[in-house]
Amino acid sequence: MMEPGLYHILFISTALFFIGMYGFFTRRNLITMLMSIELILNSVNLNFIAFNKYVWAGKMDGLFFTLFIIAIAAAEAAVGIAIIINLYRSHQSIDVASAEELKY
Amino acid sequence: MNEFFLLMKSELMVTAIIFLLLFIKVGKGMQNERLLPLIQLLLLLNVIFGFFFNQEGNAFGDMFHSTPMIVFEKNILNVGVYLISMLFSDWFKKTAHLAEYFLLMLSALLGMFFMLSSANMLMFYLALELASIPVAAMANFNLTQKQSSEAAMKMILSAAFSSGILLFGISLIYGVTGTINFEELSNYTTLSPLYTMAFIFLFSAFAFKLSVVPFHFWTADVYEGAPIATTSFLSVISKAAVAFILITVLYKVFQPLQNIWYVLVLLLAFITIVIGNLFAMRQQNMKRFLAYSSIAQVGFILVGISGSNTTGISSVVYFLLVYVFSNLAAFGVVSVISEQVNKESISDYKGLYQTNPLLTWVLALSLFSLAGVPPTAGFFGKFFLLTAGGAKASYAFMIVVVLNMVISLYYYLKVVRAMFIDQNETPIAAIQISAPVKLALIICSAGILLIGLFGWIFDFIQSLN
Numbered sequence: 001m002m003e004p005g006l007y008h009i010l011f012i013s014t015a016l017f018f019i020g021m022y023g024f025f026t027r028r029n030l031i032t033m034l035m036s037i038e039l040i041l042n043s044v045n046l047n048f049i050a051f052n053k054y055v056w057a058g059k060m061d062g063l064f065f066t067l068f069i070i071a072i073a074a075a076e077a078a079v080g081i082a083i084i085i086n087l088y089r090s091h092q093s094i095d096v097a098s099a100e101e102l103k104y
Numbered sequence: 105m106n107e108f109f110l111l112m113k114s115e116l117m118v119t120a121i122i123f124l125l126l127f128i129k130v131g132k133g134m135q136n137e138r139l140l141p142l143i144q145l146l147l148l149l150n151v152i153f154g155f156f157f158n159q160e161g162n163a164f165g166d167m168f169h170s171t172p173m174i175v176f177e178k179n180i181l182n183v184g185v186y187l188i189s190m191l192f193s194d195w196f197k198k199t200a201h202l203a204e205y206f207l208l209m210l211s212a213l214l215g216m217f218f219m220l221s222s223a224n225m226l227m228f229y230l231a232l233e234l235a236s237i238p239v240a241a242m243a244n245f246n247l248t249q250k251q252s253s254e255a256a257m258k259m260i261l262s263a264a265f266s267s268g269i270l271l272f273g274i275s276l277i278y279g280v281t282g283t284i285n286f287e288e289l290s291n292y293t294t295l296s297p298l299y300t301m302a303f304i305f306l307f308s309a310f311a312f313k314l315s316v317v318p319f320h321f322w323t324a325d326v327y328e329g330a331p332i333a334t335t336s337f338l339s340v341i342s343k344a345a346v347a348f349i350l351i352t353v354l355y356k357v358f359q360p361l362q363n364i365w366y367v368l369v370l371l372l373a374f375i376t377i378v379i380g381n382l383f384a385m386r387q388q389n390m391k392r393f394l395a396y397s398s399i400a401q402v403g404f405i406l407v408g409i410s411g412s413n414t415t416g417i418s419s420v421v422y423f424l425l426v427y428v429f430s431n432l433a434a435f436g437v438v439s440v441i442s443e444q445v446n447k448e449s450i451s452d453y454k455g456l457y458q459t460n461p462l463l464t465w466v467l468a469l470s471l472f473s474l475a476g477v478p479p480t481a482g483f484f485g486k487f488f489l490l491t492a493g494g495a496k497a498s499y500a501f502m503i504v505v506v507l508n509m510v511i512s513l514y515y516y517l518k519v520v521r522a523m524f525i526d527q528n529e530t531p532i533a534a535i536q537i538s539a540p541v542k543l544a545l546i547i548c549s550a551g552i553l554l555i556g557l558f559g560w561i562f563d564f565i566q567s568l569n
Contacts, residue, residue, distance in 0.1 A: 020268070065226055083260050
């Protein structure tokens with residue numbers, strides 16, 4: 001059996017990134033959109049870890065960056081969900097289509 | 105040790121104010137009438153303190169970095185925040201959570217300070233998040249209004265998405281070069297397609313934050329829905345901070361990629377100016393109008409950045425200094441009127457001169473400055489930007505840019521005409537302006553007029569390079 005190498009992981013992370021992007025653009029539910037953003041952030045985490053392990057084993061910047069991304073993603077999700085809850089209170093829905101008062 | 109404190113004095117000062125507010129909030133609490141003057145006083149002290157004890161150097165293993173230029177940029181942001189605290193006094197007094205609002209605003213300001221001083225991608229990313237997440241919460245501050253929560257939703261989603269793109273770019277940069285330090289990155293001269301792609305990811309995230317045209321869709325909605333104090337913070341302070349750091353990133357970190365980013369910046373500048381102008385023409389709501397006009401202004405900033413010389417840096421800093429005063433004055437007048445009579449449409453402003461001469465003059469002055477009409481400082485700002493950009497760009501491009509300045513004059517003057525010339529049976533009634541608002545409006549007008557007259561200001565900025 002073949003050992004997974006850098007390219008396999010990079011393929012997965014890039015795929016995850018674009019799946020997240022696709023989800024962000026097509027889904028109409030706000031929670032799902034937040035989940036898509038988490039997918040994007042996790043693909044970045046994978047990238048950092050893979051580069052750190054296979055290419056720059058001596059330079060730990062990638063590993064530290066991952067830790068910070070996880071923490072910030074949690075903060076972002078917290079504020080995001082608070083905003084979505086407030087939106088639900090005023091609109092009675094978390095569908096993007098319901099929030100369409102501001103248009104040009 | 106002493107040096108360390110002086111190096112981080114702006115950050116420490118803002119942190120001290122944040123903690124003081126926090127203690128007041130969790131302690132006995134204070135009435136808005138008493139708390140607001142205290143906050144204004146603290147912010148004034150913050151502004152004054154910014155001009156003393158400047159220190160140059162690095163800290164935290166070269167993650168933090170400060171120069172006289174960076175300190176000056178921080179001072180511009182400080183002045184802007186102080187003016188915001190004065191201009192929107194009426195709204196602040198009515199809001200139920202005044203201390204929290206300033207906690208969020210000052211946290212975002214702290215994030216911007218760290219962002220300006222960052223010399224490392226990790227530091228930069230953390231600071232950028234600190235500067236953008238609280239602003240989304242600030243956009244939601246009219247809790248019961250549908251529009252406000254919609255604006256906040258759009259803001260947080262686009263901020264999170266753009267930081268995802270930014271991070272993907274940074275991860276590729278790390279993969280190619282093995283470092284996230286600005287200094288080491290600027291020495292990395294071997295160009296590869298992957299590195300270029302990483303740069304393009306990074307640059308699109310910047311374009312999101314600056315609301316450059318293909319990435320501008322969130323801007324007008326957020327500006328219209330958010331409380332007007334938040335809108336002005338977003339369009340003046342956030343934008344200025346991102347523009348400042350964009351200069352550092354492009355000029356220093358991606359110096360080797362100069363040929364690539366020059367084309368990108370020029371192209372985006374062109375689209376941004378044209379689309380921003382075209383959309384600004386058809387707006388009826390004052391806040392949306394100012395949103396699109398600020399998009400067009402970003403296009404001019406990009407023209408200045410494309411010059412890629414020391415004039416480029418100083419012209420952008422000078423322009424943003426002027427922009428802080430002129431845009432805040434415009435938002436201040438719009439806020440006073442919408443707060444008192446709840447009218448935001450341009451057609452409501454007809455005949456404003458008969459009833460409110462002071463407001464009319466301030467708004468007209470700020471719009472002239474935004475349009476770049478000679479006696480005001482905005483003219484010199486635009487002039488220096490075009491001089492910087494013209495050093496490299498072709499004449500054809502500069503002619504298009506100047507023509508767009510003329511087009512922008514059309515829609516700015518449309519508002520001025522509505523206020524001065526158009527007849528209206530029932531103009532907005534005479535409005536009582538409270539003392540702090542009046543003072544802030546006068547400071548803004550004085551800034552607009554005087555910065556243009558004193559030539560040494562530009563020389564001073566140039567000497568900081």
